[in-house]
Amino acid sequence: MARKTGSHxxxxxxxxxxxxxxxxxxxxxxxVSMRQIAxxxxxxxxxxxxxxxxxxxxxxxxxxxxxxxxxxxxxAEPKGETPQDRLEVFSRFHIxxxxxxxxxxxxxxxxxxxLEPENFAVIESLRRAYEAELESIxxxxxTAEEFRAPDIRLATMxxxxxxxxxxxxxxxxxxxxxxxxxxxxCDMVRRAAGA
Amino acid sequence: MARKTGSHxxxxxxxxxxxxxxxxxxxxxxxVSMRQIAxxxxxxxxxxxxxxxxxxxxxxxxxxxxxxxxxxxxxAEPKGETPQDRLEVFSRFHIxxxxxxxxxxxxxxxxxxxLEPENFAVIESLRRAYEAELESIxxxxxTAEEFRAPDIRLATMxxxxxxxxxxxxxxxxxxxxxxxxxxxxCDMVRRAAGA
DNA sequence: GTCTATATGCTGATAGAC
DNA sequence: GTCTATCAGCATATAGAC
Numbered sequence: 045m046a047r048k049t050g051s052h053x054x055x056x057x058x059x060x061x062x063x064x065x066x067x068x069x070x071x072x073x074x075x076v077s078m079r080q081i082a083x084x085x086x087x088x089x090x091x092x093x094x095x096x097x098x099x100x101x102x103x104x105x106x107x108x109x110x111x112x113x114x115x116x117x118x119x120a121e122p123k124g125e126t127p128q129d130r131l132e133v134f135s136r137f138h139i140x141x142x143x144x145x146x147x148x149x150x151x152x153x154x155x156x157x158x159l160e161p162e163n164f165a166v167i168e169s170l171r172r173a174y175e176a177e178l179e180s181i182x183x184x185x186x187t188a189e190e191f192r193a194p195d196i197r198l199a200t201m202x203x204x205x206x207x208x209x210x211x212x213x214x215x216x217x218x219x220x221x222x223x224x225x226x227x228x229x230c231d232m233v234r235r236a237a238g239a
Numbered sequence: 240m241a242r243k244t245g246s247h248x249x250x251x252x253x254x255x256x257x258x259x260x261x262x263x264x265x266x267x268x269x270x271v272s273m274r275q276i277a278x279x280x281x282x283x284x285x286x287x288x289x290x291x292x293x294x295x296x297x298x299x300x301x302x303x304x305x306x307x308x309x310x311x312x313x314x315a316e317p318k319g320e321t322p323q324d325r326l327e328v329f330s331r332f333h334i335x336x337x338x339x340x341x342x343x344x345x346x347x348x349x350x351x352x353x354l355e356p357e358n359f360a361v362i363e364s365l366r367r368a369y370e371a372e373l374e375s376i377x378x379x380x381x382t383a384e385e386f387r388a389p390d391i392r393l394a395t396m397x398x399x400x401x402x403x404x405x406x407x408x409x410x411x412x413x414x415x416x417x418x419x420x421x422x423x424x425c426d427m428v429r430r431a432a433g434a
Numbered sequence: 435g436t437c438t439a440t441a442t443g444c445t446g447a448t449a450g451a452c
Numbered sequence: 453g454t455c456t457a458t459c460a461g462c463a464t465a466t467a468g469a470c
Contacts, residue, residue, distance in 0.1 A: 070352070071269075071352065072267065072269050072352060072353065074266075074267050074269035074270035075269035075353065154349055157265070157266065157267060158267065158270070193427070194423050194426055195415070195423050197414075198415075198420065198423050198424070198427075199427065201404060201405075201407075201408050202401045202404065202424065202427050203401075204404070205400050205401050205403070205404025205407070206397045206398075206400050206401045206404075206431075208400070209396060209397065209399070209400025209401075209404075210396075212396075212400070213396050219392075220390070220393075225393065228389050228390050228393050229393070229397065231389055232388070232393075232394065232397050232431040235430040235431055235433070236401075236427040236430055236431045238430065
């Protein structure tokens, strides 16, 4: 017998994660109740526990999945030849990836303090590994004397903050197209790095 | 009769605000209960309502006070002669002011969504007014042809994000002194602005 | 797989004693 | 000015019916 596609268990699980993501991004993890998530999905609160052992795990999995997707998407990007090329690829990738996932990004930044210590350690190390990708580009550029940033670590932090900041103000259909924003930021990043 | 200095009402009010600030910064507004705040102050929960009409007002006043202090501190800064000077003064001021108040800054960024709409509007307009200070520096620099940023609005947002980002990683007694951090960021800001 | 019902405990806020 | 006691409601999570 073929298994019926769209059985409830196939559908409801993802719906729970999507509802939690939407609500956590909007109201914050601590302010959202399991009842609200259930109502959004269209089930009763008790049914949620078929798909997650508890509320904390729901949050942790959202953040972990987001960061793992970030890593695999970055791994799939074409690598430029020179550090300058790689810096441009990174800047554009970062803006694009983050603008495509405003909810995930918001949660990943705002809800760190609501992770239990063990979960926090996992998320933090994924985040650091991503930062290290940019840092190695800047470091290579320094070695090749293409960049003149006075401090690689600070340039890394400054550039990440600058790029991620786009999410706080960019609105689709606004004054500038995405491509235009990417270009302008590439330019600012390049100069901040001392290219 | 001279009023007794240090009467409870003179002391407890500020203590309530300080405790709320500490706890909101650490655990988040939604996750902190009035009982926790009371315990931190050393009174019972009911006593808090002598100093604030409700929890929301406590949050709003913390944020409003912070932003008003930001404005008056900026107004008291020496104004540089040229746009380049003013940009340097702004960058150093921003880093210094924000590093001095990590809790206030954290709350001002993280708890915006927990403000009721009316309160949000007040805070938002104070924040925008501060951004406009930087924007006018960049705009003057553009007119004077000292800066070559391709877009003034985007440069404003990028620079603010970059500077505020220092709060996320800087630790007193770390690898770099505050002054060194300020210098390096000034340099990156200047170049991002196209000076 | 989902429901209803429930355990157990905490929430913001108020009333009234002292 | 602070306390104790309390209201009405909501929290997470589980048990057992269907």
